[in-house]
Amino acid sequence: MIKTGFELFFEEGPVGRRTGGDEQQVISVREVGWLAMPTGRLVAADPFVLWPEDAEPFTATFEPGKYPVTVSLVSWLDRDGFPDVRQGYRVAAAKLTVRDEPAYVWEPALVPGEHVAPMLPGQRFGYGVESSTGAFFDLSAAPAVDRLAGDDLSGDCALIDALSAVGGGRGPANVTDVESGLNVVAFSTGWGDGVYPTWVGRNPSGDPVAFVTDFFVINRF
Numbered sequence: 001m002i003k004t005g006f007e008l009f010f011e012e013g014p015v016g017r018r019t020g021g022d023e024q025q026v027i028s029v030r031e032v033g034w035l036a037m038p039t040g041r042l043v044a045a046d047p048f049v050l051w052p053e054d055a056e057p058f059t060a061t062f063e064p065g066k067y068p069v070t071v072s073l074v075s076w077l078d079r080d081g082f083p084d085v086r087q088g089y090r091v092a093a094a095k096l097t098v099r100d101e102p103a104y105v106w107e108p109a110l111v112p113g114e115h116v117a118p119m120l121p122g123q124r125f126g127y128g129v130e131s132s133t134g135a136f137f138d139l140s141a142a143p144a145v146d147r148l149a150g151d152d153l154s155g156d157c158a159l160i161d162a163l164s165a166v167g168g169g170r171g172p173a174n175v176t177d178v179e180s181g182l183n184v185v186a187f188s189t190g191w192g193d194g195v196y197p198t199w200v201g202r203n204p205s206g207d208p209v210a211f212v213t214d215f216f217v218i219n220r221f
Helices: 006-010 139-148 158-164
Strands: 013-015 024-037 042-045 065-077 090-097 105-108 127-129 133-138 173-176 183-188 194-196 198-202 208-214
Touching: 006 024, 006 065, 006 090, 006 208, 024 133, 024 173, 024 183, 042 139, 042 208, 090 133, 090 183, 127 133, 133 139, 133 208, 139 158, 139 183, 158 173, 158 183
Parallel strands: none
Antiparallel strands: 013 024, 024 065, 042 133, 065 090, 090 208, 105 198, 127 194, 133 183, 173 183, 198 208
């Protein structure tokens, strides 16, 4: 289950093979800002369906601090090289960078008790999405995410409002909870609902350098 190539998801320009309709995918990379990680225990989840007490961090941990998040956005060029404005863009992958160095190896990022081998054909590891939205946040921010993903006394939802302000609701959005000062980075998940895997890149010493969630948008190389 060791993979390589996620670095290419975050290199701007044409990527992958042309589609059956002879369209070419094009990647652009967007910086989403810093994510506060007071515990160094990262959670990737659908923020709209997760109860705070059910939040499970990955077993791969790192030093507490603030870390940058970037997303890979895919748009399309038609056979004549013009942008396909009907499709707009899709969030293809999201990355939290822990160390500014290349990954020597990529491994499945797992939560406690999760296993990937042996897996039956068609099985996937990852987190389930039911609202077409995914997010990165620190384990300690789970109550804050619950507040941001719920309606306030006026019936407004801070997370929905933030996502709606970017890309027709696709995000990404970096939202801070006023009560705790902690934040969450949220984004649409590729083509919508599903199960999406997160991979952890490690350096030769085995330290995490990045976490990448793949939303299965980019055509394989």
